Amino acid sequence: MDRIVDIATDGQHLSLHRGFLLVEKDRAEVGRVPLDDIHAVIVHAHGVTWTGNIVAALADRGAPVVFCNSSHAPVAVTLPLQGHHAQNARMQAQIAASTPLMKQLWRRIVSAKIAMQGSLLAARGVAGAEAFPFMARRVTSGDKENLEAQAARRYWPLLMGQDFRRNRDAGDVNALLNYGYAVMRATCARAVVAAGLHPTLGIQHSNRGNAFALADDLIEPFRPLVDAVADQMRQEGIAALDPTQKRRFARLISFDLHLAGETSPVSIAATRLAQSLAEAFETGRPDLILFEPPTAIEWSSIGRAEREGA
Incomplete structure (x- = not known):
């Protein structure tokens, strides 16, 4: 079973020890996790060290290591250099993708997020x-009307209250959201590499310093799942x-979703989703x-199941 390892x-x-990720502190074992069970490793502690062998072993299995800042927002990630047998061809198709195709892909992603x-x-x-369903249907190629932003301005006050402002550098519920998004971003980054795509080459996100650009595109429809958990925690006073x-x-x-x-x-x-995107780049x-x-x-059930299992 895939596991998120949080440091x-x-x-x-x-370090690596006989097929396990071994975690030690002051030379004493804290815990160990089978490498084949690891979905991603998230690091947001100070003074953490690691061996090159463990980073290489995780990369061989497609498991990213995500490094976060003090607000639990990701700032760096390690990803394998090779993720798919057709990686070269797919990356070439990704690079050569036409502007109309990119705009149509972004329309579908934004529409799914708003829905x-x-x-x-x-x-x-x-x-x-x-x-919101009406707004989702109105999204056009490239989201020319910026309905994603219009929806966000309505969405956050309705979900979290009129005083809430989404701020990556703030604490409280914003820090909860940062951590949840880091988990989901790692999942999307892993999927992108496994599909033979380059995570830096985004559809819409294009910040020159963002190594997660494509993962940040694909994460958009998944974000409300994180929002639901964070909102549940907020209501519980956490x-x-x-x-x-x-x-x-x-x-x-x-968490189970319905698709195809x-x-x-x-x-x-x-x-x-990542595999279908790779095929879209290849077919146009x-x-x-x-x-x-x-x-x-x-x-x-997202909130209730977590609460019962906590």
């Missing part, structure tokens, strides 16, 4: 949720991360495998 204690040392936002708000019984709350976010990768007539966990949904057709928004019962 949050200062001064730990990571997810509206679905979450509707599941919460929030007045105003009915506008404003700080601890191991229990981190596990709630980590378990999101196994099947039920698959988030980790597989990300893989299917903007066909993406995107999941359906959860039902109201499924939305409520």
